[in-house]
Amino acid sequence: MKRRTFFGLVGSAVAWPVVAHPQQPAKMKRIAIVSPAGKIAENRADPNGLTFREALSRLGYTEGQNLIIDYYSAEGHKERYVDLAREIVNTRPDVICSIGAPLTREFKVATSTIPIVAFTGDPVRLGIVSSIAHPGGNVTGVSVDAGLEIWGKRLELLVEAVPKISRVAFISSPGAWENPGGKSVQEVARGMGILVKNAPLGAAKDEAEYRRVLSSIQPDQVDGIAVAEESETYAYRFLLVQLVAQLRIPAIYVYRDQTEAGGLMSYSYDFKNAVRTSARQVVDILHGANPSEMPYEQASRFELVINLKTAKALGLEIPAGLVAGAAAVIE
Numbered sequence: 001m002k003r004r005t006f007f008g009l010v011g012s013a014v015a016w017p018v019v020a021h022p023q024q025p026a027k028m029k030r031i032a033i034v035s036p037a038g039k040i041a042e043n044r045a046d047p048n049g050l051t052f053r054e055a056l057s058r059l060g061y062t063e064g065q066n067l068i069i070d071y072y073s074a075e076g077h078k079e080r081y082v083d084l085a086r087e088i089v090n091t092r093p094d095v096i097c098s099i100g101a102p103l104t105r106e107f108k109v110a111t112s113t114i115p116i117v118a119f120t121g122d123p124v125r126l127g128i129v130s131s132i133a134h135p136g137g138n139v140t141g142v143s144v145d146a147g148l149e150i151w152g153k154r155l156e157l158l159v160e161a162v163p164k165i166s167r168v169a170f171i172s173s174p175g176a177w178e179n180p181g182g183k184s185v186q187e188v189a190r191g192m193g194i195l196v197k198n199a200p201l202g203a204a205k206d207e208a209e210y211r212r213v214l215s216s217i218q219p220d221q222v223d224g225i226a227v228a229e230e231s232e233t234y235a236y237r238f239l240l241v242q243l244v245a246q247l248r249i250p251a252i253y254v255y256r257d258q259t260e261a262g263g264l265m266s267y268s269y270d271f272k273n274a275v276r277t278s279a280r281q282v283v284d285i286l287h288g289a290n291p292s293e294m295p296y297e298q299a300s301r302f303e304l305v306i307n308l309k310t311a312k313a314l315g316l317e318i319p320a321g322l323v324a325g326a327a328a329v330i331e
Contacts, residue, residue, distance in 0.1 A: 028066055028067065028068050029061060029066060029067050029094045029286050030067070030068040030069075030070065030093045030094050031068075031069055031070070031094060031096070031097060031282060032069075032070045032071075032072060032088050032091070032093040032095070032096045032097065033049075033052075033069060033070070033071050033072070033097045033099075034072045034073070034074075034088060034097065034098050034099065034103060034107075035071075035072070035073045035074070035099050035234075035235060036074050036076070036078075036081075036099060036102070036103050036205075036231050036232045036235075037073065037075060037076035037205050037206065037231075037232040037233075037235040037236070038075065038234075038235025038236070039075065040071045040072070040073050042235070043073055043235060044071050046235075047257065048257075048272065051276065052275050052276075052278065052279050055275065055276040055279035055280070056279045056282065056283065059279065059280060059283040060283065061282075061283060061286065070088075072084060072087075072088060073235075074103070075206060076204050076205035076206040076209070076232055076235075077203075077204055078102060078203070079203075081102060081103055081106045082106055082109075084103075084106075085103070085107045085109070085110040088107075088110075089107070089111045089114060092114070093114065094115075094285075094286060095114070095116070095117060095282050095285050096114055096115070096116045096117070097116075097118075097119070097282065098116055098117070098119070098141075099118075099119045099234070100119070100120060100230075100231025100232070101118075101120040101121060101123070101126040101127075101128060102231070103231070104118040104120055104128055104139065104141075105126075105128065108128065108137070108138075108139060111138065112138055113138060114138060115139075115140075115285045115291045116138055116139045116140075116141070116291065117278055117281045117282050117285065117291070118139055118140070118141030118142075119141055119142055119144070119231075119274070119278060120141060120142075120143060120144070120145075120231075121143060121144065121145035121229075122143055122145040122147075123135070123141065123143055123296050125145075128141075129296055132295060132296045133296075134292070134295070135291060135292055135294065135295070135296055136292045137291070137292055138291055138292065139291060140281060140291040140292075140294040140296055141281065141296055141297070142274045142277050142281070142297045143298045143299065144269050144271075144274055145298075145299075148180045148181050148183075148184045149184055150229075150267070150302070151181040151182070151185050151228070151229065152184040152187065152188030152189075153188075154226055154252045154254075154267050155168065155185055155188050155189060155192075155194070155196070155226050155252070156188060156192070157252060157265065157304060157322075158226060158250065158265070159192055159194060159224070160319065161250070161252075161264070161265060161306070161311075161316070161318050161319065161322055162223075162316055163319075165194065165223050165224040165250065166193075166195060167194070167195045167197075167222050167223055168194055168195070168196045168197075168222065168223075168224040168225065168226055169197060169198075169199040169217050169222045169224070169225050170182070170185055170196050170197065170198050170199060170225075170226050170227075170228065171199045171201065171213060171214075171226070171227045171228060171233075171240070172198060172200070172201065172227075172228030173200065173201045173228070173230060174198070174200045174201075176228045176230055177198040177200065177228075181228065182198070182228065194224075196226075197222075199213050199217055200213070201213055205230075205232040205233070205236075207236060207239060210236045210239055210240060210243065211239075214240070214243035214244065214246075214247065215243075217247060217249070222249060223250070224250055224251065225244055225249050225250070225251035225252075226251065226252050227240060227251070227252070227253055229254045233254070234255070237253070237254070237255050237257070237258050238258065238261050240253070240258070241253070241258050241261050241263045242262075244263070245262060245310075250264050251264055251265075252264065252265050252267065253265070253266040253268075254266060254267075255268050255271060256268055256303065256305045256328070257271070259307045259310075259330065260305070260307075260330060262307065262309075262310055263307060264306070264307055264311060264314065264316075265304065265305065265306045265307065266304075267303070267304050267305075268302060268303065268305075269299035269301065270299065270301050270303065273299075273301070274297075274299050277297050281294060281297070303326075303328065304322075304326045304327055305326060305327060305328045305329075305330070306318055306322070306326045306328075306330070307329075307330040308323070308329055308330060308331045309330060310330075
């Protein structure tokens with residue numbers, strides 16, 4: 001599915017030369033932004049989408065002036081990835097911005113010539129590029145993977161914040177539960193004597209499915225919740241916060257803005273900086289850079305954020321040492 005939009009942001013970083021004859025309109029560049037889940041209108045309105053467009057504008061590309069952005073979404077259905085990739089490639093955008101490794105791999109199959117700026121985990125481990133420093137091919141991007149241990153680290157932080165936790169529901173697809181990230185969570189849980197059970201998402205990762213999974217969690221059987229870092233979940237990150245709040249169960253999330261929206265805590269990379277990095281890569285390509293020679297950028301700064309207001313509402317007292325070590329505290 002697709003919708004084309006023409007919204008202008010204030011300002012442009014490009015200084016056009018003055019010429020004696022009438023200027024021709026600036027050539028419009030076109031990029032396609034492709035999400036694995038979520039409704040197109042909601043994805044476009046996402047705060048980090050605004051950050052991306054603002055970064056593009058500061059670098060000289062403003063929607064409605066010299067840039068067109070086409071938005072697409074598979075709406076949580078992986079079986080649509082192949083056809084969606086072919087559809088987008090056939091429109092011949094100047095750059096494709098792909099979110100998540102599975103979707104990016106389908107674009108690699110669909111085109112070897114259109115530049116792709118991806119937002120993924122470890123691109124080497126996930127089979128997207130052969131080298132971080134020298135991607136080769138037509139794909140570069142930003143890796144937000146600090147190693148598989150980050151999955152287990154989130155569980156450790158949750159237990160440190162709420163020592164009484166003994167039974168945790170892990171919200172993820174069955175594939176993520178069985179893959180190395182999920183195995184890391186299970187290994188950490190065994191080491192701490194914590195029982196972790198998968199609360200599995202079905203094949204279609206849409207709003208109805210997240211509501212179904214959260215409604216299946218019984219507060220008298222679970223005293224903690226952790227959420228897997230999967231690209232489809234991003235579109236429903238605020239919904240997750242709302243649904244967990246109704247359960248009144250301590251939870252740790254992937255994204256800082258989930259904690260800002262009322263979640264108890266999160267441990268994540270600097271998402272806004274990663275988004276700005278993606279925008280810079282897009283502009284470099286529009287200026288003629290070859291993605292095969294552009295290093296795949298890696299997120300290096302991870303931050304713990306704690307919402308003490310939510311902790312108080314849950315009747316929790318977060319250990320002072322953990323609070324002191326947090327990058328940000330919401331009171």
